[in-house]
Amino acid sequence: MKVIVLGSGIIGTASAWFLNKAGHDVTVIDRQPGAAQETSFANGCQISVSHAEPWANPAAPMKVLKWLGKEDAPLLYRFRPEWLQWKWALNFLRECTPGRTNENIHQIVALCEYSRQTLVGLRAETGIEYDNLNRGILHFYTDQKEFDDSLPAAKLMRDLGCPRDSISADEVVRIEPALASIRDKIVGGDFTANDESGDVYKFTSGLAQKSAAAGVNFQFNTTVTRLITEGTGASAKITGVEVITPEGRHEVLHADAFVLAMGSFSTALAKPLGIDLMIYPGKGYSATYKVTDTAAAPSVSLTDDGYKLVVSRLGDRLRVAGTCELNGYTRDLNTARCEAITRRTRELFPDACDYDNPTYWTGLRPLTPSNVPYIGKTKFSNLFLNTGHGTLGWTMGCGSGRALADIVSGHQPEVNFRFTGMPYQTSDRIITPQSITA
Numbered sequence: 001m002k003v004i005v006l007g008s009g010i011i012g013t014a015s016a017w018f019l020n021k022a023g024h025d026v027t028v029i030d031r032q033p034g035a036a037q038e039t040s041f042a043n044g045c046q047i048s049v050s051h052a053e054p055w056a057n058p059a060a061p062m063k064v065l066k067w068l069g070k071e072d073a074p075l076l077y078r079f080r081p082e083w084l085q086w087k088w089a090l091n092f093l094r095e096c097t098p099g100r101t102n103e104n105i106h107q108i109v110a111l112c113e114y115s116r117q118t119l120v121g122l123r124a125e126t127g128i129e130y131d132n133l134n135r136g137i138l139h140f141y142t143d144q145k146e147f148d149d150s151l152p153a154a155k156l157m158r159d160l161g162c163p164r165d166s167i168s169a170d171e172v173v174r175i176e177p178a179l180a181s182i183r184d185k186i187v188g189g190d191f192t193a194n195d196e197s198g199d200v201y202k203f204t205s206g207l208a209q210k211s212a213a214a215g216v217n218f219q220f221n222t223t224v225t226r227l228i229t230e231g232t233g234a235s236a237k238i239t240g241v242e243v244i245t246p247e248g249r250h251e252v253l254h255a256d257a258f259v260l261a262m263g264s265f266s267t268a269l270a271k272p273l274g275i276d277l278m279i280y281p282g283k284g285y286s287a288t289y290k291v292t293d294t295a296a297a298p299s300v301s302l303t304d305d306g307y308k309l310v311v312s313r314l315g316d317r318l319r320v321a322g323t324c325e326l327n328g329y330t331r332d333l334n335t336a337r338c339e340a341i342t343r344r345t346r347e348l349f350p351d352a353c354d355y356d357n358p359t360y361w362t363g364l365r366p367l368t369p370s371n372v373p374y375i376g377k378t379k380f381s382n383l384f385l386n387t388g389h390g391t392l393g394w395t396m397g398c399g400s401g402r403a404l405a406d407i408v409s410g411h412q413p414e415v416n417f418r419f420t421g422m423p424y425q426t427s428d429r430i431i432t433p434q435s436i437t438a
């Protein structure tokens with residue numbers, strides 16, 4: 001089958017790799033000059049299976065209210081006259097009930113674990129170098145209440161089979177001695193030895209190169225403008241995708257199947273087809289510093305709970321990422337937010353890096369209210385979704401690509417997940433295309 005994948009972030013690229021492996025003739029289209037140039041470019045780089053709790057949880061509404069209007073708040077909601085944003089916020093509140101949170105955690109953990117196994121296999125098969133470290137993720141707390149509140153979540157993760165150990169402040173510093181300078185502020189932590197970190201851009205662009213060598217056709221500098229449909233009801237299908245070529249010409253490309261993997265921009269493409277994807281962009285920041293003193297810099301991937309920042313060592317670089325701003329599709333750098341990241345990193349590791357020459361970046365997390373992505377079928381027989389991976393697209397990416405390739409090929413994926421338009425094994429509940437058009 002000829003398959004066109006729209007988007008070459010981690011999700012589109014992993015989809016293309018596995019579709020090619022399944023024997024399909026694959027073309028990937030992206031408006032950027034190469035793979036992984038948007039949200040999959042400079043994120044936090046954690047493969048964070050055991051910290052997969054969604055932002056929508058019973059404690060979230062109060063926290064969001066507390067942070068309203070604070071320029072350097074970890075999560076900042078800027079109200080806009082935009083229906084999608086308000087509808088998204090209402091759906092987010094709905095996902096904060098204990099029952100919904102519990103269901104979402106189950107979905108996310110299943111997909112993340114499957115994805116980590118897939119990443120391990122891909123790493124062995126392809127030999128891609130991406131500054132990965134298999135030293136676990138250490139989440140540390142500086143607020144006693146936050147630490148106490150984290151204990152049930154850690155137990156839930158353990159019950160789901162993710163080893164997440166709640167540990168003392170001394171153990172935190174034993175695992176990551178670079179935190180010694182703030183030992184007196186740390187109240188405890190949790191350590192997930194199976195988690196990993198690694199450069200998402202290096203991995204994705206490496207996988208794109210390997211895919212191209214295996215026969216995948218990448219058409220870069222090509223902007224997707226619309227999908228063209230034919231038929232109604234059960235016979236409705238996509239006949240082509242309209243693009244603007246690098247030379248500025250409008251062209252229609254044809255294929256047997258189409259995969260929508262355009263992150264936050266999937267919503268606008270799907271909307272005219274009557275598919276209302278509940279994906280809103282959550283702008284996040286990262287700062288990358290050159291490490292100048294290797295012993296003073298952390299080598300275990302960290303999460304600083306108080307500041308909602310993640311820290312990953314990428315060879316001779318330190319990546320610090322976090323914060324979320326719900327404010328439309330702008331990727332502008334806000335100086336207050338950038339400076340807040342550098343201030344905190346300098347406080348944590350005063351002698352580790354060259355803090356005078358940071359590289360700042362923003363990206364748009366494709367957030368669904370539940371943080372559960374859309375993967376699967378639609379009401380168009382040959383249109384498939386792989387989008388809305390929110391805060392965990394790197395963690396879920398390889399498994400999402402593999403599962404999607406199974407679905408396009410007519411097979412049931414090996415992971416038990418709520419795929420759209422497919423039976424869900426645990427409850428035998430069918431997620432109908434209508435449930436994603438509501």
Ligand SMILES: Cc1cc2nc3c(=O)[nH]c(=O)nc-3n(C[C@H](O)[C@H](O)[C@H](O)COP(=O)(O)OP(=O)(O)OC[C@H]3O[C@@H](n4cnc5c(N)ncnc54)[C@H](O)[C@@H]3O)c2cc1C
Binds near residue numbers: 010032
């Ligand atoms: C600050 C920050 C930190 C993060 N940290 C982590 C982390 O530690 N671990 C983790 O698992 N996840 C993390 N994430 C989330 C993760 O980065 C995303 O979920 C993931 O990158 C989404 O991948 P994607 O392929 O869906 O989207 P993208 O990477 O954005 O890819 C979409 C592609 O579609 C293309 N495109 C869009 N519109 C068009 C168009 N009209 N025509 C042609 N092409 C188009 C874009 O150019 C882009 O290449 C973080 C995100 C941010 C912002």
